[in-house]
Amino acid sequence: xxxxxxxxxxxxxxxxxxxxxxxxxxxxxxxxxxxxxxxxxxxxxxxxxxxxxxxxxxxxxxxxxxxxxxxxxxxxxxxxxxxxxxxxxxxxxxxxxxxxxxxxxxxxxxxxxxxxxxxxxxxxxxxxxxxxxxxxxxxxxxxxxxxxxxxxxxxxxxxxxxxxxxxxxxxxxxxxxxxxxxxxxxxxxxxxxxxxxx
Amino acid sequence: xxxxxxxxxxxxxxxxxxxxxxxxxxxxxxxxxxxxxxxxxxxxxxxxxxxxxxxxxxxxxxxxxxxxxxxxxxxxxxxxxxxxxxxxxxxxxxxxxxxxxxxxxxxxxxxxxxxxxxxxxxxxxxxxxxxxxxxxxxxxxxxxxxxxxxxxxxxxxxxxxxxxxxxxxxxxxxxxxxxxxxxxxxxxxxxxxxxxxxxxxxxxxxxxxxxxxxxxxxxxxxxxxxxxxxxxxxxxxx
Numbered sequence: 245x246x247x248x249x250x251x252x253x254x255x256x257x258x259x260x261x262x263x264x265x266x267x268x269x270x271x272x273x274x275x276x277x278x279x280x281x282x283x284x285x286x287x288x289x290x291x292x293x294x295x296x297x298x299x300x301x302x303x304x305x306x307x308x309x310x311x312x313x314x315x316x317x318x319x320x321x322x323x324x325x326x327x328x329x330x331x332x333x334x335x336x337x338x339x340x341x342x343x344x345x346x347x348x349x350x351x352x353x354x355x356x357x358x359x360x361x362x363x364x365x366x367x368x369x370x371x372x373x374x375x376x377x378x379x380x381x382x383x384x385x386x387x388x389x390x391x392x393x394x395x396x397x398x399x400x401x402x403x404x405x406x407x408x409x410x411x412x413x414x415x416x417x418x419x420x421x422x423x424x425x426x427x428x429x430x431x432x433x434x435x436x437x438x439x440x441x442x
Numbered sequence: 443x444x445x446x447x448x449x450x451x452x453x454x455x456x457x458x459x460x461x462x463x464x465x466x467x468x469x470x471x472x473x474x475x476x477x478x479x480x481x482x483x484x485x486x487x488x489x490x491x492x493x494x495x496x497x498x499x500x501x502x503x504x505x506x507x508x509x510x511x512x513x514x515x516x517x518x519x520x521x522x523x524x525x526x527x528x529x530x531x532x533x534x535x536x537x538x539x540x541x542x543x544x545x546x547x548x549x550x551x552x553x554x555x556x557x558x559x560x561x562x563x564x565x566x567x568x569x570x571x572x573x574x575x576x577x578x579x580x581x582x583x584x585x586x587x588x589x590x591x592x593x594x595x596x597x598x599x600x601x602x603x604x605x606x607x608x609x610x611x612x613x614x615x616x617x618x619x620x621x622x623x624x625x626x627x628x629x630x631x632x633x634x635x636x637x638x639x640x641x642x643x644x645x646x647x648x649x650x651x652x653x654x655x656x657x658x659x660x661x662x663x664x665x666x667x668x669x670x671x672x673x674x675x676x677x678x679x680x
């Protein structure tokens with residue numbers, strides 16, 4: 245299952261670790277990166293392509309005051325603001341998708357984050373085709389017989405690249421990585437018999 | 443902190459303290475007192491237990507301050523635990539599974555054979571580490587401490603350095619992963635479902651222990667030895 249990715253940017257170690265542990269407790273959510281300042285955030289965002297960015301708006305204000313670049317659109321778009329409870333009505337806060345106040349109770353914080361996850365463009369793929377396709381079964385049979393990718397490719401008039409892609413898909417569907425594991429799978433499911441591999 | 447509290451905090455540490463040689467029944471003694479009783483390096487004990495509780499704990503800088511010999515000693519104890527305790531235990535259950543009623547015995551034999559294959563691979567892996575890698579690692583540390591680099595060791599560094607070991611460090615956990623998947627997803631059930639569960643539970647615990655073992659090798663032992671190799675070469679190669 246693919247998880248919804250968060251980046252947390254917060255200077256205070258205490259608050260950052262708190263937020264991270266809350267997010268990681270939510271099913272489907274995981275924090276892919278933590279930062280304590282805004283200096284490297286662009287590269288981190290490019291690297292992880294997060295679904296949400298949780299950041300303290302004070303950092304935002306500090307960088308603005310020091311004349312650094314303005315927070316780009318993608319942060320606003322994906323941003324969740326961490327706000328101390330004494331500033332509730334600033335304009336800037338309202339540009340964020342959601343605000344977490346430092347005096348929010350547990351339930352409120354969880355609800356806010358979960359609502360965002362559910363509303364976001366992120367949806368589980370509706371139907372996952374997880375049975376092996378006919379082509380994949382054909383390839384599995386040959387793998388089980390001990391053929392190399394090259395031999396399989398020649399045998400089926402495919403490119404080696406295609407064979408590798410099929411093999412990756414087989415492993416993703418079954419969760420089985422080794423060749424002998426695949427042999428056991430094929431035998432258990434009567435895709436091959438013991439005579440085939442002797 | 444009392445040693446008993448450590449265990450109540452995380453019962454998965456039970457086999458870990460056993461492999462340090464610590465026996466149960468420590469009463470009200472603190473961790474420090476128990477370690478002193480058994481002549482165990484307290485700091486090292488704490489680092490190991492912490493890394494069991496928090497998977498991202500390794501690598502902490504503290505780890506790099508321990509002699510490699512201490513790490514190797516722990517790795518050897520862990521090997522012993524796998525070979526003398528874990529594998530025989532799992533093997534007994536797997537054999538029991540083959541002969542339990544219901545389902546298809548032949549299919550369970552396939553799983554047993556797969557386990558045997560994994561076990562052989564595992565033994566080879568451990569033998570290679572104990573006979574080739576660990577003696578080399580200890581020799582490097584010895585040379586580093588004595589500030590002397592014997593000719594044959596220098597030759598060995600050039601021929602087969604710790605980074606060669608690292609790149610060959612094959613992933614034996616893959617078969618273990620497959621075994622879990624096969625039992626959970628594809629093995630027809632037998633008349634004794636709790637036996638499957640027991641086997642799976644052991645496999646999950648073993649996997650966790652092995653991951654921790656591997657990160658001790660990959661993130662502590664290897665970088666440390668690689669650094670010593672570099673320093674030795676810089677000082678002694680003419």
